[in-house]
Amino acid sequence: MSTKSLKMFILAASLLFITACSSPANSTDEENHTDSRTTAEELNKNEKQDLPDKTLQKGDQDKSVQHLQAALKEINYPIEANGKFDAETTWAITDIQLQLDDLDITGIYDMDTKEAINKAVKDKQEINPGSGxxxxxxDSGAKDKTVANPYEILSVVNKQSALPADYTPVDLVVPDIPFPFTEDLPKKQMRKVAAKALEEMFEASEEAGLDLVAQSGYRSFERQEAIFASNSQEHGKEAANNFSARAGESEHQTGLTMDVTTPSIENQLIIEFGETEEGxxxxxxxxxxxxxxxxPKGKEDITNYQYEPWHIRYVGKKAAKEIMINELTLEEYIEKITN
Ligand SMILES: [Zn+2]
Structure with missing residues (x-):
């Protein structure tokens, strides 16, 4: 047995152990070790029961979160099985999603992530904590106010909490939606998961007879630096800070944001967009x-931005519904679910 397969066997054996612990003890050690093939088959069955069968995200707190954390610990994630979907759990899920193919990179535990973890374990594919x-x-975030996990779709990027200068998402794509310009500019890009959702949204708006266009998505740190410098020169630093962002503090660097508009207002990004049928x-x-x-309108003191009906941000359906129905800002929502 190679070191790698020995390692996988130990992992397999310990996964079996968690299941055994959470169900009535009805088998003996001898039964568990009669035949290594049976043990492996049992493992595949058992490990599926270990990983929860529902979507879990930041702030969730129950037994299934604890089961997820226990399984993550078994694949060597140094996290606590405290039953609360905290920053460490979000990191572990994001890290796994960055390592395994074809997963939405969100920091949210979903059924695709579950299947991919199961498959990786079954195929003896190693998941290396921290390599994604x-x-x-x-608490590094609290100290230097840098966003610790920029890939998480619930990350808050604002004037108090900035992205690292070197953060460039690895999964930028150009969504298949109308733009009011033909040049192939970097601002057409978004992160894959956000692009997919935006395509669906644009399709639905077209079916409703509307004419949405996308003006500006991903913006690099360097590009934002240049924009802020030019705005400051024209309007003064303080004024510029009300309508544009310092480098690192712009949500556009996340790749989860798009500014959208419509031809009836000459594709401008102006407050009147909110009064159009599209808005x-x-x-x-x-x-x-x-x-x-x-x-949103009326939340300027929380967001530190004027009302921008054109600036949309991807956060996933669960958070989006709660935020929009209860008229919250992302800041208020995160505060609510994490405290
Ligand atoms: Zn914007």
């Missing part, structure tokens, strides 16, 4: 596709 995303230091439809339906109006 370096483990954030405990009203967006307010009503964005959440069905996992998007929120990130800077």
């Amino acid at each position: 995303l370096k483990q954030p230091e405990k 009203k439809w967006l307010q009503q339906h964005a959440a069905d596709y996992g998007y929120i109006i990130r800077y």
Whole structure:
């Protein structure tokens, strides 16, 4: 047996152990070790029971979170099985999603992630903690105000909490939606998971007879630096900070944001967009596709941005619905689910 397969066998054996612990003790050690093939088959059955059968995300707190954490610990994640879907659990899930193929990279535990973990274990594919995303230091975010997990779709990027200068998402793509320009510019890009949802949303808006276009998505740290410098020069730093962001503090660097508009207002990004049929439809339906109006009217003191009916941010359906129905900001929602 090679070191690798020995390691997988130990992992397999310990996964079996958790299941055995959580169900009535009805087998003896002898029964478990009669035949290595039987043990492996049993493992495949058992490990599926170990991983929860429902979507779990930041702030969730119950027995199934604890089961998930126990399984993550068994594949060597240094996290606590405290039953609370905390920053460490979010990191572990994000790290796995970055390592395994074809998964939505969200930091949210979903059924595709579950299947991929099961398959990786079955195929003896190693998952190496930290090789997808370096483990954030405990409370490092609180100290230097840097977003520790930029891949998480519930990450808060604002004037108090900035992205690392070197963060460039690995999964940028150009969504198949209308743009009012033909050049192949980097601002057409978004992260895969957000692009997919945006395509669905645009399709639905077209079916409703509307004419949405996408103006500006991903923006690199360097590009944001140049934009802020030019705005500051024209309007002064303080004024510029009300309508544009310093490098690192722009949500556009996440790749989860798109500014959208419509030809009836000459494709501009202006408050009047909110009064167009397209703007009203967006307010009503964005959440069905996992998007929120990130800077709502009347919340300027929380977001530190003026009302921007055109700036939409992908957060996933669960969070989006709660945010839009209860008229929250992302800041308020995160505060609510993590405290
Ligand atoms: Zn924007």
